[in-house]
Amino acid sequence: MTALAAQAAELGIDLEFVDGHGKRRTVPEHALRRLVAALQPTEAAAESRGALLWRRGRTHRLDVPELAVRREWRLFSGADEIAHGAGGPVLEIPADAPLGIHRLATRRGSRQGTPLIVAPETAYQLDPAADRIWVLAVQLYAVRSHRNWGHGDFTDLVHLVRLASEIGAAGIGLNPLHALFDDRPEQASPYSPNSRLFLNILYIDPEAIPEFPGIGAAALAGDIELLRATELVDYDGVAAVKGKALRLAYQTFRNGSDPQRQAAFEAFRAERGEALSRFAAFEVLRRRFLRVWWEWPQTWRRPTPAKIKSLRKDAAEEIGYYEFVQWIADEQLSACRAAARRLGLPVGLYVDLAVGVEPGGADAWGAQESIITQVEVGAPPDQLNTAGQAWGLAAFNPRALEDTAFAPFVELLHAAMRHAGAIRLDHVLGLNRLYLIPFGCQPQDGAYVRYPLEAMLAVVALQSVRHRCLVIGEDLGTVPEELRGILADWGIWSYLVMLFERRDDGRFRPPEEYRRNALVTFSTHDLPTFEGWRTGHDLKVKRALGHDPGETDEDRARAHWLLGEALGQSRISPDRRWTLIDIVRFLARTPSRLLVVQIEDILGLADQPNVPGTMHEHPNWRRRLPVALEDLPAHEELRAVAAVLAEEHRTQGAASSR
Numbered sequence: 001m002t003a004l005a006a007q008a009a010e011l012g013i014d015l016e017f018v019d020g021h022g023k024r025r026t027v028p029e030h031a032l033r034r035l036v037a038a039l040q041p042t043e044a045a046a047e048s049r050g051a052l053l054w055r056r057g058r059t060h061r062l063d064v065p066e067l068a069v070r071r072e073w074r075l076f077s078g079a080d081e082i083a084h085g086a087g088g089p090v091l092e093i094p095a096d097a098p099l100g101i102h103r104l105a106t107r108r109g110s111r112q113g114t115p116l117i118v119a120p121e122t123a124y125q126l127d128p129a130a131d132r133i134w135v136l137a138v139q140l141y142a143v144r145s146h147r148n149w150g151h152g153d154f155t156d157l158v159h160l161v162r163l164a165s166e167i168g169a170a171g172i173g174l175n176p177l178h179a180l181f182d183d184r185p186e187q188a189s190p191y192s193p194n195s196r197l198f199l200n201i202l203y204i205d206p207e208a209i210p211e212f213p214g215i216g217a218a219a220l221a222g223d224i225e226l227l228r229a230t231e232l233v234d235y236d237g238v239a240a241v242k243g244k245a246l247r248l249a250y251q252t253f254r255n256g257s258d259p260q261r262q263a264a265f266e267a268f269r270a271e272r273g274e275a276l277s278r279f280a281a282f283e284v285l286r287r288r289f290l291r292v293w294w295e296w297p298q299t300w301r302r303p304t305p306a307k308i309k310s311l312r313k314d315a316a317e318e319i320g321y322y323e324f325v326q327w328i329a330d331e332q333l334s335a336c337r338a339a340a341r342r343l344g345l346p347v348g349l350y351v352d353l354a355v356g357v358e359p360g361g362a363d364a365w366g367a368q369e370s371i372i373t374q375v376e377v378g379a380p381p382d383q384l385n386t387a388g389q390a391w392g393l394a395a396f397n398p399r400a401l402e403d404t405a406f407a408p409f410v411e412l413l414h415a416a417m418r419h420a421g422a423i424r425l426d427h428v429l430g431l432n433r434l435y436l437i438p439f440g441c442q443p444q445d446g447a448y449v450r451y452p453l454e455a456m457l458a459v460v461a462l463q464s465v466r467h468r469c470l471v472i473g474e475d476l477g478t479v480p481e482e483l484r485g486i487l488a489d490w491g492i493w494s495y496l497v498m499l500f501e502r503r504d505d506g507r508f509r510p511p512e513e514y515r516r517n518a519l520v521t522f523s524t525h526d527l528p529t530f531e532g533w534r535t536g537h538d539l540k541v542k543r544a545l546g547h548d549p550g551e552t553d554e555d556r557a558r559a560h561w562l563l564g565e566a567l568g569q570s571r572i573s574p575d576r577r578w579t580l581i582d583i584v585r586f587l588a589r590t591p592s593r594l595l596v597v598q599i600e601d602i603l604g605l606a607d608q609p610n611v612p613g614t615m616h617e618h619p620n621w622r623r624r625l626p627v628a629l630e631d632l633p634a635h636e637e638l639r640a641v642a643a644v645l646a647e648e649h650r651t652q653g654a655a656s657s658r
Contacts, residue, residue: 020382122491150227356393388443
C-alpha cells in the first residue's frame, strides 16, 4: 500500500467502490490527493481515538486501553465531574449517568479526554396512542391564500395546522425551511441552504409583526396584489416587498417598542449565541465584498468572536437587522408549533433536514473546522445518471466531528428539532458514508468517505429524546439491508415510497409487507405526482427537456396494469379504474404507523415540485397551488381523502403533540 493509500484508509476514504452499473471503480490518484488534503484533521483530531458509546440497556462494559496503564478515570459533563472510578482496561459507568455527550479523562489533573456518549436505547418513538396516523404534506412556499404576499408564510402554516386538526390529520409535512440567500431569491431550492441553523425569512408574515406599520403605510398594496395573482412564485418580487416591510419593522423596533419585546429579542440573541452572531456577520460581509467568502480579504476569511465583535462596532445596525429577522421568523414558527400543541396533534410539524449546505454559505464559512468546503456531495454513475451527480453541497468532516465531540452535529439537530414533532433526514445513508467529489474533478472521480455511524446515530437518538421528536431516515435507493437494520435498531423510521415498493418482477408489494415503524407515501417532491404518473405527464416533461426518464411508455403501461392487479388483490379496486382514493386506501391498510398524503395529489396536479437534474430550464420550487388556502376546507377531494382515512382508522390518536 502506498503512503497516499494508507493516508486515505486512515481518513476513512474507500479506494474502490461499485457504481450503479455494477462497475468496480478505483478512485483516481489526483482526486484521492485532493480528498486526503481536504479531510486532513487538526493536530488535536489526529491524536484523538474517536468517541466511546454507552447505550442504556445495551452497553454494560467498555474496553478502554488507556485504563490498562492509568487505571483511574473521571467523567465530565462540561466542567462538572459526574462520575469517577478506577480499574481497567474495562470501564463500567454508573447506571444513572445522565444522557449526554461527556468527556472521559484518564490523565491525572486533566478535564480533557475522549468523548463518551451516554445515549438512550432508541430515538423517540411517538406516543403509543399515535399508532395509525397521517400527515398532509405541503410545499409551504407554494401555498396560495387571499392574504399572503405571493409566497406561503407562517401564518398560512398556522391555518394549515388548524385544517389538519379538522380533517383528522396528525400534522403538516413541510419542505426544508432553511435560510437561503434572500438577495439571490431566484436560487430557490430549499435543499441548497445558506444555513441549516436558521430560517428562510421569506416565510415571515410581515403583517403579523407588531412593529410593522401596515401595507398602506408601507405603500406596498399594488405590488402585493400583483404577486398574489402570479401562477409561479415571483421570488424577486416577494423578496423586494418583504425586504422593505422587514426593514420598516426593524426601524420601528429600534426606535423603541414594548420593553417585553425588547427583552424577548435579547433572550433570543442570548439563546442562539455565537451561531446567530456569525450568521448575521456573514450576511453583512457577503454584501460588503460581493464575492464568495474564500475570496474575501484575508482578515475576514475565517471568523473569530473577536473579529465579529469588532464588526458589530462598525455595523451594529446591519448585524442587528439580520438577528431581528431571524428572531421574527423563529417567533412565528414557534406560534405554529404552539397551535399544534393546543390542538393536540400527535406530530404537529414534520420538517425536512437537507443533507448538506451551500459551500459558499454562512454555515460553511462559520464552521470551517467541521465542514469540508473543498469538496461536494454527490453520487456515482448509475442507470439514470450515467456521468454521476454533483449536488453542490458541502458536508461535515467526520474526523472533525469526533474531535469536537459532535458539537456541530448537535447544534444542527437542535435547530431542526426545536419546533418539530418529526424530522426527515435527507439521504440518511450519509450517516454511514457519503460520496464526495473534490472541486475541479468530475462526478465519476469521487470516492466514498465513511462516517462514525453508531456514534452519529447515538447523537441523533439523544437529541430526538430530548426534543421528543420522531426521526425518519430517507433510505431510498441502494441501501444495504444491514444498514436499514441498524437504523431500525436505533429507532430511526424507514421512508417507504409506494412507487419503489415493488418486487424484482415489478409487482407492487401488498400492504402487509410494509414495515411498521415507517412513513409511507405514494411519491415525493422529486418524483411524479399521482396525476403525473397516471397520465405519463412526467415522462413527457423529461423527454421535452432532453432527459432520459429511465422508463418507456410500455414500462409505465405495465406498471399501471400491475398497480391495478395489486389493488384488486387487496379488494380495493377490482375493475382497474383506480383513483387517488384507492391509492390512499391501499396505503392506509399498511401497518406503517405514519402515512403522508401530498397536497399536489389531492389537487390533481400533473407537475411535480422538482425535476432532478434541472435548474433554469424548468420551474422547480416555483409552482403555486391552484386552490386558495381559504377554499381547502371545502375541497371535495380533500374531504374524500380524510373520509377514507377515517374509515381505515387512520386518526390523530389520543397523543398530544410536542
